Amino acid sequence: MSDAALETRNLAKSFGGVRATRDVSFSVGAKELVAIIGPNGAGKSTLLNLITGVIQPDSGQVLTAGKDITGWKPHHIVRAGIGRKFQVPSTFEDLSVRENIEVSVNGPGAARGGGMSVDTILERVSLTAKADTLACNLSHGHRQWLEIGMVLAIRPRVLLLDEPTAGMTPEETARTAEIAREVAQVCSVVAIEHDMSFVRALDCRTVVLHQGALLRDSDFQTISEDEEVRDIYLGRHA
Numbered sequence: 001m002s003d004a005a006l007e008t009r010n011l012a013k014s015f016g017g018v019r020a021t022r023d024v025s026f027s028v029g030a031k032e033l034v035a036i037i038g039p040n041g042a043g044k045s046t047l048l049n050l051i052t053g054v055i056q057p058d059s060g061q062v063l064t065a066g067k068d069i070t071g072w073k074p075h076h077i078v079r080a081g082i083g084r085k086f087q088v089p090s091t092f093e094d095l096s097v098r099e100n101i102e103v104s105v106n107g108p109g110a111a112r113g114g115g116m117s118v119d120t121i122l123e124r125v126s127l128t129a130k131a132d133t134l135a136c137n138l139s140h141g142h143r144q145w146l147e148i149g150m151v152l153a154i155r156p157r158v159l160l161l162d163e164p165t166a167g168m169t170p171e172e173t174a175r176t177a178e179i180a181r182e183v184a185q186v187c188s189v190v191a192i193e194h195d196m197s198f199v200r201a202l203d204c205r206t207v208v209l210h211q212g213a214l215l216r217d218s219d220f221q222t223i224s225e226d227e228e229v230r231d232i233y234l235g236r237h238a
């Protein structure tokens with residue numbers, strides 16, 4: 001039995017004739033930071049949707065801490081420890097940053113107990129100075145960090161980040177990489193991302209998807225020097 005924080009086994013999903021996910025098997029260890037990259041249409045979002053129960057696989061399995069969660073409903077998967085930050089923020093606009101975190105800390109994950117304090121979470125996501133700011137007055141980047149904080153508050157075993165730096169300034173992108181690295185000291189972090197400057201800053205294990213399949217799984221340096229990966233990103237690959 002695997003005790004990986006997250007594991008997929010031969011996960012497969014087709015939409016009509018399109019094989020969006022082809023027998024993808026990979027695992028993420030406790031407190032490991034992993035980036036998943038790949039060109040448009042590589043199957044990144046589909047993989048995330050399969051892991052989080054938004055869609056069901058045609059075959060294969062998803063496990064967390066040895067528990068098979070394949071086919072579970074999304075909210076049960078969250079309770080099993082797989083937290084996801086979506087591209088679209090879902091903060092409570094008329095609550096302050098602190099209140100938003102408090103709502104999450106007292107939410108479903110609270111039953112498991114022993115989580116981080118609100119102040120610790122604020123610090124982790126660089127929002128201590130913005131604690132009393134209403135969410136509606138946050139910049140785009142700060143709002144993204146608040147969302148990360150809200151997922152952290154439910155004490156995930158694995159935090160999934162779906163293009164966390166979309167629309168961010170270069171400074172915010174760099175800080176988000178630092179936040180992701182810090183968060184990986186308390187839980188596993190899997191980031192799906194287009195932005196190579198962000199992935200370079202993460203400087204972590206990097207999984208490359210191409211046409212639904214896992215093409216490479218290595219450290220970022222090796223991946224960045226890989227000819228086939230470069231070809232895929234430049235659109236030279238068949």
Ligand SMILES: Nc1ncnc2c1ncn2[C@@H]1O[C@H](COP(=O)(O)OP(=O)(O)OP(=O)(O)O)[C@@H](O)[C@H]1O
Pocket residue numbers: 015016018019020038039040041042043044045046047
């Ligand atoms: N609901 C769907 N119905 C039909 N085809 C789909 C559906 N979802 C994804 N696909 C197809 O599956 C393939 C993988 O798409 P997916 O969105 O997972 O890729 P991606 O790597 O996330 O791309 P992007 O970076 O552009 O978001 C694409 O060919 C896409 O058109």
